[in-house]
Amino acid sequence: MKMLHKIFLLLFLFSISITTQVEAQMDTQSESLVDSESITSPYLDVTDLTEEVIYAISNNEWELFKKNLSTEEIEFLKKDIRFSGLFSELTTEEVIFSQGVNLDDASRQTGLTKKELLDLEPEEVKEINFTYNPPEAVSCFDYYEFGSVEVNLFNELDTLVYGNEYKFKASVINKNFYPVVETDIYVRLYREQPDEYDSLQNGDHIMGQFLIAENISLDSNEIKEIEFNLLLPEKIKTGQYYMVPYVVSSDRYNMLGLTFTDDISGPKIPLKIKGVSSAIYFDKNSVRKNGKPHSFISFLDTMVRKPILVEVDVVNETTEDTLVEVDWRLYNWDSSDEANKLSSEKLEYEIQANSTKTISYTIDNVEESVYMLSPLISNKYGDNFLNIRMQIYDIDTPRVNYPAVTGYPLQKNKENTFFVCLHNTGTSQFVDDVLFEAVIEDEEGNIIHHYSYDGKVPVGMTGFSDSFIPQENTENFIIKTKLFKDSMLISEDELYYSCDDINSNYCENKKDFKSGLIYLFSLVVIITIVILIIINFRKYE
Incomplete structure (x- = not known):
């Protein structure tokens, strides 16, 4: 990560002297800026070389990789404005700036004065992990x-x-000091891999995912009991299984586990399933991206912005030749929100009995910061699918992680706090030109509070908060959020807070208040009528 920081500073420094013509060429960053015939290289083409460079940087192997480059390859990379700075000697101050911080930030984070920082050698500063x-x-x-x-x-x-x-x-237990609304709870069924090493590297075989509770709300510290049924596939394979839960709010905010991973979830419940001896499924340990093995239990691989060939083996353990349908589902970020789905293509493959066949899919138009390719085989053996995620170099996209209020219901003249977590899903230390807006509205559309942030969003999860004082007691309201990058709307969401869903006692308070007003009004009317009757009676006397 520290080397990535260095790259992005150098991109900024060199951009000052870049001509308009070179800037135009940057629109196709995955292409070489020099003729591949001008260098002698062991790589098949210059994109292979740049991909290896990015891979080395992403895995903190750049210094070792650099030592093995030929003179021609170094000269080639120096002519590419994305990598030229890797061969330049930076000053101490430039190293600090390369990590996205200024001298004031660096001084605050280290406890050193500016002079003490500048007296350090560049190599010493590189060892400091500024944020x-x-x-x-x-x-x-x-x-x-x-x-x-x-x-x-x-x-x-x-x-x-x-x-x-x-x-x-x-x-289900909500341990937060505020309600969680519009919540879905999933369980996922896994079949254990027989080889422990394979399981540690790639997790186990996903054999189905089930929605057990939809659009529920949980009050602060509420415990809710749920019952659900699980129908096992008619030909599920015998083996050791387990089930794990996930909790997602508003189809995007992870409250328990990460649905796009195979190792971050709620607690397991072990299961032993008696079924058939053979099945058809993906060999999870065979996945390759552009020829390199994919690991499911690791940080995201960083890929060059060029077409990505994904290959995987399909295993047919049965004694019959079988036509297998695979649904190649491609998502931006993950599959929790159906709006993230970019495409879905169903293809059929003839798999011979007792054999394995390699199938493939190519992601052609690489424009997102994070992709998830999720091929699915759905048949009598179960719903076997993979979540193959990858990050794209040099594409930065902000993302909203979770917006909420700290107090519910909103109470008149009592301070409350709106908060939100944002982060950059790309490889840079931050993404610039981001605008986030949030509006809290009551049922009639009246604005209770407005918050906005305009600036940079770091790669790490970053919080923003804003205190406000409601002018009225409010049990039902909406939090509306919008996220912009370069003035373009990239996501929006609405979270509905309703006392009927969260805790009906809050509604009773509201009803009691209204009932009190009605009673008081009725009493005033009755007294007024009685007084008028008395006055008229005396008048006639």
Whole structure:
């Protein structure tokens, strides 16, 4: 990561002297800026070389990689404005700036004076891991705690049998000091890989994902009990299985586990399933991206912005030749929000009995910062799918992680706080020209509070907060958010807070207040009528 910081500073420094013609060429960054015939290289073409450079930087192997470059390759890379700075000697101050911080920030983070910092050698400064934070930023995790909604699964049987339906229970606990709304709870079924090393590298075989609770709201510290049924596939394979839960708010905010991973989830519940001896499924350990092995249990691989060929083996353990349909689903970021789906293409493959066949899919138009390719085989053996994620070099996109308020319901003249977590999904230390806007509205559309942030968003999860004082008691309201990059809307969302869904007692308070007003008004009317009657009676006397 520190080397990436260095690259992006150098891009900024060199951009000052770049001509308009070179800037135009940057629109096609994945292409070489020099003729590939001008160098002698062991790589097939210059994009292979630049891809190896990016891979080395992403894996902190650049210094070792650089030592093995030929003179021609070094000269080639020096002519590419993306990499030329890698061969330049930076001053101490330039090294600090390369990490996205100024001298004031560096001094604050290290406790050293500016003079003490500048007296350090550049190599010494490289060892310091500076972090960029906007002046307005707060700690995201003062408000948002990952895994703060717990789900525990329960099952009374030791062994399950294929084709049958079983009842499970789940206990859901919201440990936050504020409500969580519009919440979905999923469980995912895994079949364990027999080889422990394969399991550690790539996780286990996903055999299905099920929605067990949809659009529920949980009050602060509320415990909710859920029952759900699980129907096992008619030909599921015998083996050791387990089930894990995930919690997602508003189709995008992870409150428990990360649905795009195979190793970050809620607690497991082990299951032993009795089924058939053979099945058809993806060999999870065979996935390759542009010829390189993919690991599911690791940080994202960084890829060059060029077409990405993904290959995977399909295993047919049965004694019959089978036509297998694969749904190649491509997403931006993840699959929790259906709006993230970029494409879906169903293709059929003839897989011979007792054999393995390599199939492939190419991501052609590489324009997103993070892709997830999720091929699915859905048949009588189960819903077997993969989540193959990758990050694209030099594409930066901001993302909203979670917006909320710290107090519910909103109380008149009592201070409350709106907060949100933002982060850059790309490879740069920050993404610039970001505008985030949030509006809290009541049921009638009246604005209760407005917040906006305009500036840079760091790669790390970064919090922003804003205090406000409601002018009225409000139990039902909406938090509307919009996120812009370079003045272009890239995401928007609405979170609905309703006392009917969160806690009906809050609604009772509202009803009691209204009832009190009605009673008081009725009493005034009755007294007025009585007085008028008395006056008229005396008048006639």
